[in-house]
Amino acid sequence: MATPAQGLGNGDAEVPETHVLAVASHVTAGYVGNTMATFCMQALGCEVSAIHTVNFSNHTAYKTFKGRKTPPEEIADLYTGLKNARLDDFEMLLSGYCPSAGVISEVGKIGRDAKLRGSTKPGSFFWILDPVMGDNGRIYVAAECVPAYKGLLKDADLILPNQFEAELLSDVKITDFGSLVQAVEKLHTEYTLPHVLITSVRLPPTAASTPKVGEEDNGNGNTGAKLSIVGSTATSEGKPRLFRITVPALPIFFSGTGDMFAALLVARLRQAVQTAGVANKSSWQSPDDVSGPDLPLAKATEMVLASMHAVLKDTEKHYQVVAKGMEGETELNEGTGEEAEREREMGRHLKLTRAAEVRVVRNVGALRSPPDLGRFRAEGVVGE
C-alpha cells in the first residue's frame, strides 16, 4: 500500500464500493454504536445497511437515558425484509453491542446466512465481530452473553476485543507477552479465527516500543500513559503473526471510540486487502511470508489510528474549552443542601459528558485523509 494518504486526495474512489451490514446500538444524540459507525463508514464511501439493536435517546454514560431495546424477532424481521428485497448482498458484516444473548444468537444466524451466501466465492464476505461485554475487569452484559459470543467465534473473520474481552473469550489471563501470545494463539486455533485484534492492551514496555528522541512528549500533557493495539493474522498453520502499535492514552474518556475504530477499520481493511491482492482469498488471509507489521490488518490499523488521533485531539480541545468555561460559571441552582449539590453535580456531569462526544462530523477531512500518517507504525512484537 504505497503512500495511501496521497491517493485519498482524489476522494471517493479510494475505498472500494462495499456493502456493509452494521448491527449495533443506535442513539438519537451523540456518537456511539451504529450512530458513530454508520457515519464513519459512509464518510469513507461504504454503503451501510444498519440494523439497530437498541434505540436510545443517548448513551448510558450520561447516567440518564430513555428508549427501547430491539427484540430479537424484530432484528430477524428486518433481515428477512432485506433478503426479500434482494438487498442482502453484503461484502462485510460489522456486529457490535447486543443487549441480550437472544440478540447475539440472532446476529449469529445473520452472520452464518451471509457467510453461506458468499461461500462459493472466496473473500466475498468478511465478518468483523466486536464482542462488547465489558472492560477493565468488569462485565456489563448478562453473564450468558459470554458463551453466546463464544458460539459466534468460529464463523467470524476478525474479532476486536479489548484486553478483558480477549481474556473472557480465550480463558487466558493476559499479564505479559507470553500470555498475550497464548491468548491470540488459542483464539486462532480453538475457534479457527483468521484475524484477532486486541484494542487497548496494557503491557510492560519493550525495547522496540521505547519512544524515539523528540517523541517522548506527545503534546497532550499526558507524557506517560501509553496503550497498545495488538493484532495478528494466523498463518496457514494457525500460528499468530503479531504486530503492535503504541498510541498515547488520552486523559479523557470518550465514549464510542471502539465503534469508531471498528467502523474505520471496515473501510481501511477492505482497501488494504485490495491493495495487497488478497481480497479474493478466503478470509482475506495473507501468504505465510508476510510478516506481522506488513499485514493488511496492520496497514489498515495504522490509517485508522491516524484518523482517530486527529479527531480525538480536536475533541479534547473542544472538551477543554467547555471545561474551562464551566469554572467561572454562575450556578443557576444556588440552593444549599445535599440535593441542590447533587443537582449541580449532575448538571456538570451532563455538560462534560456531552463535551466529550467525539467530533466526527466536524472532522470529515481527517476521516477521509488521515493526517500525519507516519505517526503510528506497526512494529513486531519482541519476545514473540
Added chain:
Amino acid sequence: MATPAQGLGNGDAEVPETHVLAVASHVTAGYVGNTMATFCMQALGCEVSAIHTVNFSNHTAYKTFKGRKTPPEEIADLYTGLKNARLDDFEMLLSGYCPSAGVISEVGKIGRDAKLRGSTKPGSFFWILDPVMGDNGRIYVAAECVPAYKGLLKDADLILPNQFEAELLSDVKITDFGSLVQAVEKLHTEYTLPHVLITSVRLPPTAASTPKVGEEDNGNGNTGAKLSIVGSTATSEGKPRLFRITVPALPIFFSGTGDMFAALLVARLRQAVQTAGVANKSSWQSPDDVSGPDLPLAKATEMVLASMHAVLKDTEKHYQVVAKGMEGETELNEGTGEEAEREREMGRHLKLTRAAEVRVVRNVGALRSPPDLGRFRAEGVVGE
C-alpha cells in the same frame, strides 16, 4: 454569499456548527428519510440527533419490505430522554415522514417545545417541516394527516411541500402563476409561515426561464422536461417575495430526493443566513428590500441543487450501467407461465429499484463542495 464554493475547499468550517433534530423514517438499506437526511447533514458538519418514525428494512417502492412503525409514545419518550440529559439544545428541527396523525401531533409537541425553549433569543431555533402527504394528485397517508399537518403550520418556519401538498395545505389549486402566488400568499398570511418552498412545480414557461443558447441540451438526453422550484420569504407585511429555479427533470425516479433536498437545505440555509447577517432575526427573515432571488433561501437552494445535480447524474450513470447489463442477462428462472414471468418481473424491478438508490456516500465531495455552482440560478417570477 461570495464564492461559497471556494470557501468549502477549506472543509469543515464552512457550515456553522448546528445541532439538528431530525424526525423521519429510517430504512436499513437504501437512502430515504432519516437514512438519507442524517448522512447528508452530517457530511456537511451538522450534529444530527435522529428520531425514527418507522424502522423499515427498505423503502416501499421495492414493493416488499419489513419493519415497524414507531408508536407516538416512543417518540415522546426519546425526546424526554434528550431533555433529561440536556441534549435538547436544537438550533433546527427537520421533520419529515410521519406514519400517522398521532405521530404528526407528537412532532408538533416537540416543535412547539423546542420553539418555546428558543423564544427568548430570536433566530436561535428554526423548524423546517416537510409535510409528506402525497404527490401528483394522490394522497398516500391517512386522510386525517392533512388537518394534522395544517395544525403544525403556524409554528413551522419553512415548509417544503411539493405542488400537490401545497394545494392540500393552502386549499388553492395551482394551475398558473396567479394561483401559485395566491397559494404562497395564503400560506404566508393564514398560517403566518415566514418561508415557503414548493418543490417540483410544473408551470408554463416564461420569458425569464427560456433556456440560453448552449444550455438547451442539458446532456442527459432529456432536453424537454423541466421542473421549477419556487420559494418565497414573506415581507414584514406578509407579502410573498418569490424566486424560481428551473432544473431538468431526470428521466428516472429516484426515491429520497426530497429528503436529500431538505437535509442539504438545513445546512446551506444556516450557512446562508449567517452570511447574510440575519441569523439573529426572528425566523431568519430578511429585510424587506431584499428581492426574491437575493434571499438566503434562494442562495441556499442554488447550492443544494448544484450538489444534487452532480449526485443524481452519477446515480443515473450507475443506473444505466445496471440496466444495460440486465439486457443480456441469462435468467436463472427459466420457468414458463404467468407466475414465472411475474417472478422475473419482480426480480428486474428489485434490481432496478436498487440501482436507482441515490449514491450519496460515493459523492461526499459533491455534497461538501457543490460543483458547477453557477448552473442553477434563482430568478424572479415574471407576472408576480
